[in-house]
Amino acid sequence: MADQQRSQLAARLTRPFAGLMATTYRWVDERLGVTDLVHQLLYEAVPRRGAWAYSLGSATLILIVNQIVTGMFLLWTYVPSTTEAWESLNFTERHDEFGAIVRGMHLWGAYVLFVVIGLHMVRTFVSGSYKKPRELNWIVGVVLFLMVLGLGITGAMLPWDQAAYWTATVVTHVIAYFPIFGTQLQEILRGGTQMGPATLTRFFAIHIWLLPAILVPLIGLHLALLRRHGEHGSWVNYEGVEEETEADRAHRMAHAEAPYPALPSDPGYAVPVDLDEFFPSQVFKDSVVSFGLVLLIFVMAVVVGAPLERAANPAALNYVPTPEWFFLPLDQMLVQFPQAWMIPVGVFIVPGIGTTLLILVPFLDRTPGREPWRRPEVMVPGLFVVLFLIFEAMLAVNRLFNL
Ligand code: HEM
Ligand code: HEM
Known part of the structure; x- marks a missing residue:
């Protein structure tokens, strides 16, 4: 059969299906407004310069999706009970290759997430992205960071091996020092005055639904605020704005593409000088970075996997618990304080002041402009x-592993 005949036949055979698909799509679109939504999500302006650095936010988002998806698969085999949690994971590690990789991806996903969210914070801090009108974006970000830390520490308790048991013991011991209602908080988390079966159930519930139920809507708010004000980007997108004439500035404002101009904002910083399209330009860069990170997580999950120590043994008092690496600075600070101050000062006062200062950054930084070298008042303390x-x-690594 000639090529032309073949394609005519193919067109005749598929026409009814193409027509049916188009009609179905129109039916759904009229009711749900899918096309408008996709256009709203994809077609908007973003700053052109420094675009690779702005892919850290979407990478954080993809890494959280990775945690949610792998977490859901873990729930298929993990049994949240002090007698069976370790057994169920030990079974996974020994007999379920797919489950072991998923578990590895959940653990390495968490590790990579901590690094990437940290870099995203540093990026937005250095570029002064928290300045007017994006102060609330920064504050929501700090809360998101605390939620992710909370997910990391509650997750570490779930395998109910030696490391998990002693992490839970130390954390619930420290909680009792919380001002005013510390003891009550400890009892709520332990499910009694002592560690027991209810302790694991409580941390399991906090890990798999309580914290995610707060995290997911807050991410929605973070992204909605981002859309409202547009991506600020960094100072490289605003070079020369201070020398700009009034007429040039007015022209830039008048010809800005949505979602700019960001109002209320310092006039010079309401619209980046050089704009690009979110789709396909930024989406391409975001996809490359996120795909690379997920690939890295997969490789680490296959090659290294997630460790499982011996099952929890409350009688093993000679066991020295080592904290997860992202809590090492806090662990080190604790041992540097005199015994009596260790918990109140090391766990509550110093980290409490640190978190408050972090939240207040947008209001404490009164510097003009966004270039880091013109903001030594915040850059030097930040560094x-x-x-x-x-x-x-x-220091903690040196102390714990005698290097
Ligand atoms: C669950 C965690 C988070 C997710 C999913 C997330 C997601 C995003 C995304 C997709 C963007 C736009 C792209 C970019 O600039 O990278 C963004 C921007 C931003 N994020 Fe986050 N973020 C998270 C945590 C944080 C944290 C911890 C902070 C700071 C404490 C923060 C502060 C900001 C700020 C200020 C912007 C605006 C950047 C600009 O306009 O230049 N975010 N975030
Ligand atoms: C940002 C979100 C999350 C982070 C940072 C996180 C982190 C962690 C970490 C560090 C562990 C310990 C892994 C190990 O030592 O083996 C863990 C365990 C676990 N997580 Fe998550 N997780 C998150 C979200 C979720 C969600 C949404 C679910 C459920 C839908 C979930 C379900 C589980 C389960 C069942 C375990 C126990 C299995 C195991 O330890 O391998 N996680 N998580």
């Missing part, structure tokens, strides 16, 4: 905090 945390983590 000091990051170096301090790295230094404390190194």
Whole structure:
């Protein structure tokens, strides 16, 4: 059969289906407005310069989706009971290859998430993205960061091996020092005055639905605020705005594409000088970065996997618990305080002040402009905090592993 005849026949055979699909799509679209929604989500302006650095936010989002999806698969085999949690994971590790990879992806996904969310925070801090009108985006971000830390620590308790049991013991011990209602909080979390079966059930519930139920809508709010004000990007998109004439500025504002101009904003920073399309430009860069990270997680899950220590043994008092690496700076700070101050100062006062300052960053930073070198008042303390945390983590590694 000639090529032309073949394609005519194919067209005749598929026409009824193409017609049916088009009619079905129109029916659904009239009722749900899918086309409008897709257009709203994909077609908008974003800053062109420094675009790769702005892929950290979407990478954080994809990594959280990875946690939710792998978490749901884990629920198919994991049994949240002190007598069976370890057994169920031990079975997975030994006899269920797919389950072991999923478990590895959940653990390595969490590790990569901590790094990427940290970099996203550093990026938005350095570029002064928290300045007017994006103050609330930053504050929601800080709360998201705390939620993710909470998910990390509650997750670490779930395998109910030695590491998990002693993590739960230490965390619920420390909680009792919380001002005013510390003891009540401890009892609620332990499900009694002592550690027991209810402790695991409580942390399981907090991990799989309570924290995610707060996290997911907050991410929605973070993204809605992002859409409302547009991506600020970084100072490289606003070079020359201060020398700009009034007429040039008015022209830039008048010809801005949605969602710009970001109002209320300092006039110079309401519209990036150089704009690009979110789709396909930014979406392509976001996809490359996110795909690379998911691939890395998969490789780590296959090659290294997730460890499982011996089953929890409350009688093994000589066991020295080592905290998850993302809590190493806090662990180190604790041992540096005198015994009596250790928990109140090390766990509540210093981290409490640190978190409050972090939330207040948009209101404390009164510097004009967004270039980091013109904001030494915030950049120097910020750099000091990051170096301090790295230094404390190194000291902790040295202490715990005798390097
Ligand atoms: C669950 C965690 C988070 C998710 C899913 C998320 C997602 C995003 C996305 C997709 C963007 C736009 C792209 C980009 O600029 O990278 C963004 C922007 C932003 N995020 Fe996050 N983020 C999270 C956590 C945080 C944290 C911890 C902070 C800071 C404490 C933060 C502060 C900001 C700010 C200020 C912007 C605006 C950036 C700009 O306009 O230049 N976010 N976020
Ligand atoms: C940002 C979100 C999340 C983070 C950072 C996170 C983190 C973790 C971590 C670090 C562990 C310990 C892994 C190990 O040592 O083996 C864990 C365990 C677990 N997580 Fe999550 N998780 C998140 C979300 C979820 C969600 C949404 C679910 C359920 C739908 C879930 C279900 C589980 C289960 C069942 C376990 C126990 C199995 C195991 O330890 O391998 N997680 N999680």
